[in-house]
Amino acid sequence: MSEELSTRQNRFNGSVPSIACLHNKDDHVVTENYEIVCKRCGVVLGIDNSQELATESTLNxxxxxxPGTKPVKMDCTKRTHEHRSDVSLFSNACDKLGLPRYCYLEAWSTYSKLRNNTSYSKAEIASFALFTASKRxxxxKSEKEIQDAIKMTFRVKRVPTMLKVFSRVKLTAQSLGISYSADSKSECYYLNLYLSRxxxxxxxxxxxxxxxxKARTLFEAxxxxxxxxxxxxxxxxxxxxGGSSH
Incomplete structure (x- = not known):
């Protein structure tokens, strides 16, 4: 199999260098550490350098x-905003989690639809939006990481468990045309989660x-x-x- 690097545009909104793979490029995903991974075979194919190629006007x-904000350098956008609008709070949560652009834009789209059409709390909607986008x-990102980010940025003491959030929100989300990853499509998410830890x-x-x-092969069996x-x-x-955690 050829290992020549090729650069091409794909759904990750940038030129992503990737190593030729036997599987379709649609099976390639980028992790939080910008590793390009094939979700079918679990092999790390390369590194997404699009973040390094971004200009100084890259935004969060x-x-x-x-409205009315101006482009600033990335290191400035990492600071917590004092503004109290929904987008400011949600942006702070995304920054704390270190989500890439393609992920936080989808999460914001989900959050906005639910906020405009339901009476669920901001914390519940943010939990659902951030978890489903990360999983997709x-x-x-673990449930605790997402909960901690929401507690800090939305300044709430408690955030419902993800199980409770899903039981309340998922049917409404479906009725609004919001899709989210079913468990049958989430193997790469969970493998990345435990490998990252x-x-x-x-x-x-x-x-x-x-x-x-090895983990990918074992998982399939x-x-x-x-x-x-x-x-x-x-x-x-x-x-x-035996799979013991010790």
């Missing part, structure tokens, strides 16, 4: 949506390209929910007998 959600693009703890001690390949399969597959791939 607040500066893209809020296989960006490994382990990589943060273990660093360069382990070859995570090899661990990812297991039964159960994608969450449970991914968690166990990663543990076994790391040599932890």
């Amino acid at each position: 959600l607040f500066h893209e949506i809020e 693009y296989s960006i490994p 382990e990589q943060q703890k273990l660093g360069s001690v382990i070859d995570f390209d090899l661990v990812r390949k 297991m039964s159960g929910t994608n969450d449970a399969k991914a968690r166990k597959a990663v543990q076994i791939a790391l040599g932890r007998c």
Whole structure:
């Protein structure tokens, strides 16, 4: 298989260098660390350098949506906005989570539709929007990370569990034409989530390209929910007998 790098436009809103793969390019996703991963075979294909190629006028959600704001350098957009509009609060949450542009724009679209057509709380809607967008693009953000971001930026003490949020919001979201990833399509999200956690703890001690390949193979052979399969597959791939987390 050829390993020549090619640069082409794709759905990630930029020129993304990727290594030729046997699978269709539609199966390629970009993680929060800007790794290009094939969600079918789990192989890391390269790095999305579009962030490095961005100009100094690159915007975050607040500066893209809020009327009257001007382009500023990326390091400035990372600061928390004092403005109290919905877009400001939501943008702060996206910044805290470090979501890429294509993800936070979809999350904002979902948030806006639900805010304009329902009476659910801002925290519930933000939870649903951020989780579904992250899951769709296989960006490994846990429920706790999303809840913490919402608590801090929306200044609320409690955020409902994702299970409760989904039970309340999903039917309304469907009626509004809002699509979200079903569990059957979320294997890459959960694999990335558990691999990311382990990589943060273990660093360069382990070859995570090899661990990812093993985990993907194990995942395909297991039964159960994608969450449970991914968690166990990663543990076994790391040599932890029986999938124990210790």
